[in-house]
Amino acid sequence: MEGDLASGSGRAAADRFGRAERAVAAIGTTLGARRTAAELAAFLVEELCDCATVDLFRPQDGAAVQAGRHAGGSLHSAATAGRRELLDALEKIPRADVSVRALDEGHPITASFTPQDGADLVALSVPLPAWGRVYGVALALRTGRPFEDDETAAAHFAARLAAVHLRHADEHREVGARVWDLQRVLLTDPGRPHPNVDLATRYLPVGRGTLVGGDWCETVRLHFGRTLLVIGDVMGHGLDAAVDMNAYRSMLRYVASTDLPPHRILRRVDAAMSEESGRRPATCLLALVDPARATVAFASAGHLPPVVFHRDGSAGLVPLPVGPPLGTGLGTYEVSALPLAPDDTLMMFTDGLVERRGEDIDTSLARLSALRVRPGLEVSALLDEILDRLGAEQAGDDVAALAARLRPRP
Template sequence: MDIHESTSGVPAPPVSAVGYAGVLSELLPIALWRADAEGRIVEWSLAAQDLLGYLPEQVVGRCATPLLVPEANWELADDLERRVHAGEAVMGTLPARHRDGHLVPMEMWICPTADPHGETGILVIAVETSAVLRMRDSLAALEGLFRQSPIGLAILGRDLRYARVNDALARMNGVSAAEHLGKRPTELVPGVNAVALERVMQAVLDNGRAVVDVRGTGRTPADPDRDRIWSCSYAPLLDGGGGSLGLIASLIDITDGQQAQLQAERARQRFALLAEAGTRIGTTLDLRQTAAEVVEVLVPRLADMADVLMLEEVLGPDGAGVSAHGVVRRMAARFPDPSAPTAKLAVGMTAQIPIGSVYEHVVVEGRPMNLTLADIPVLIPAPGAEQLRTYLSTEVGSARLVPLVARGRALGAVVVSRIRGREPFDEQDCVLIDELVGRAALNIDNARMYTSQREAALALQRSLTLKPLPDVAGLELMGRYLPASAHEVGGDWFDVIPLPGGRTGLVIGDVMGHGIRAAATMGQLRTAVRTLAGQDLPPDRMLSALDAAVADLGENEMATCVYAVHDPAAGRCLIARAGHPPPAVVCADGTVTFVDGPAGTPLGAGGRHFRVAQVPLPPESLLVLYTDGLIETRERDIDQGMGLLAQALRHPCRSLEEVCDRVIGRLLPSSAQDDVAVLIARALPRRRPAGRGSGRRPPHSPARNARPL
């Protein structure tokens, strides 16, 4: 295990690594850190650095509890520390705080150890919980394969000695599984052509290429009086880095002639198809694409026709109200026969589930079923589909209806069929079809939920960002919103709110994160701003109230915001910021400045103390509010972006539409890397009562509370 170690309070990094545990590093990285009697970290392993993000120099010498333990668990941490100092070792699942703030669930062993000063310190050995679960699932899958497979399976090391065999192979050889371990095939079954088989296995180890269907022949203790034949396949067993660990052997007894040989080939193909399905189904979170991948796996290798139907109720925005007597929508279908009248089977078409039909029983009971020829036309109830029903009745030789069930709920069903002349589905075919559809159901449900959430988020965002801006006193307005992706929504927004006395509230904000949660938080903030604006709060108190509102949404919620109040009578704006980039002010002569003063803390950070900048806004000048996606990209920093923005704004005489086009064209010549919102307000000339003078020059120059670029 690689660690940084020191005998003093703040150790220096080691000259060289202690070593590298390759297997543990690949399968289950183990983090280690040690604290002295005062709770200060004195050792920090490389695995801890990888899992929690802290470099050794960032943690060594610091107290472990406030750095790594969530505040809610400090009391528990103190209790565990007292128990360990008393000599007790404890184990459990506890979260640790990553350097970026998120929590990492970890399986921990905490035990006493001597610190550099000879006092009792603490040693923590931890692994990420998800890594443990992945290892558990992988081992469970391997265990299930070895125990349940009717095929003889074995794992052999690089020395071609058995490391593990299943019961099927032990029965074939007539030797117990325990007696296989540590022996070579030539030692275990000398009555078989084991020498030739070992040469094949050695070639697999040497060149790294699998070999399929090598014939093993001879007699074993299981049947010493009869020659038998096996189909043997060998594949290299590689570690995570591509290094050879040995090989996997699978053996099928094909003694009973051509039929057995055919069965072996079919079994191999089924296993290959099952493995292939795991990589071909669910490559995206697009629902139609996932459904299409299901039929592409099934046809033509396993069936001649396939049809994915989903209950219309689960495709709604909330996926609620599943009913067995509902409507199904065809999400994907494949019918390779060009002569088939498949117009009534087009993707996207809907049909009512016939009451009392086999389809209803399959969906309600969640059990797959083979279909009779009389069942098939019933699944096509559409009027005018007589030709199709006749075709299916005459051309289909066998069919199976498998329910799509995921997370305990029915989503629909998959129909697979073979034409006459092809061998009907046998028992093994049905098992494979059911397994494929069962696995695909989870991928389809994931895509369904993602699609539903994304559409809901997009609808919410469109409703909040695409509304027309109101007509307000003293200002001409223009706003733009550019999403970074058509598939994922963000939390950028802007709004304009008429206030008493002819004033106007201008707000722009950016909720951190993406997806429906960010869009929902954005909607809540927008509503909060409008509600608080009704109380006519000044900008600093508005942001303080919003900070409290964001804090109530959850400790991980955070947003930046600018709130400005324009007073056309005074010819000025009062502006407060919460961690947001400074607005730009453009005078009529093209001078560009940025609002000066502290940016404030983001909403949700608990600052709640915000300063107000007073910014003159004479007629024909512009106030430009924007989110950081406009000025900051992977290729440039914020200062460079603000410089480009200033250059783009030095022509304020254009229409606001042209100003927006120029800004976006100069700063975002290609697609945006992050969501972008822009709100531009132009001050209009003030209307004066008859008999009054032409007015005074504003008492404050445009440079007050503004920073020139």
């Protein structure tokens, strides 16, 4: 007898554990609130009931809804699953009463009722609480048999799990908004080049979430009509990458103002940033444009090569020696020079423009260099056409790009 009881208890525990594992796997696969609500409803139908509906509270001026209270009764239907006829019957009963009671009590409750011309229904109502806020309420329905204690506990666990994911989604949106605001402040327009250089820049974030990266572009006016063009990319995304991007950008402006050649600028920046604990590495490409000599001198710290678009619309990659990324302390960089004709347009970019998942980077760069653009385009229009042809708006990473052309002197 005792062995049978122990065996039955073990099976019940295994069932509870298995159900919890399935809930963890099924609920919260994305950061979408409606998707999470739909996953909760689907799990309840799969495991416990004939149909389910999940209602989420609308945010009210950012104020949280405290557990045990319903602030204003602002509900909007988020997801349903299961038998349509039961859900239709549910619309004809005072479901709001059940929802409010669940919130008042702070724990699952059950209710029984008989719709017109229908079988007896049993309803299980559970709130979605997490960290002092109730995100909504789930209602599970089935015919006949009342919900057992283990089933009630499973529904409560699933509802709390969904609420945790809804909380994470809220935090993701809030942090993303702060990061984007910071990025807009940090990504001020590059400094003005000399009047003898036509310049266009673009920055395309991959999204409004925290996947805001450390891409940037910059120009620094130097003596004798020269302009230093800069494109860089801090590794990673989010707030830390944006902050590090600003640190690299500020350091590079300071060092560049000393009028060193490009490879020595990179060496100084690498040495300085490698001494700051916790800084993420960054790739960077410098191009020192000298209109008087019609040349451009390059130095690269782990960055993709630039491309030059010629008068006839054809393009060619500029092969460069590549040193290690900035911030590693390994900085040994080389400089290489290239003549720049008055009708040539130099383009520098971050990897989000060309990289594609599962594709070799040489293939990605070959796609860019194979482009032929319309001859005679102004610099800004040419840059827009390139971004459009490469699908930059749908890129899987942030894109920063810069295009420059010598401006003929009167």
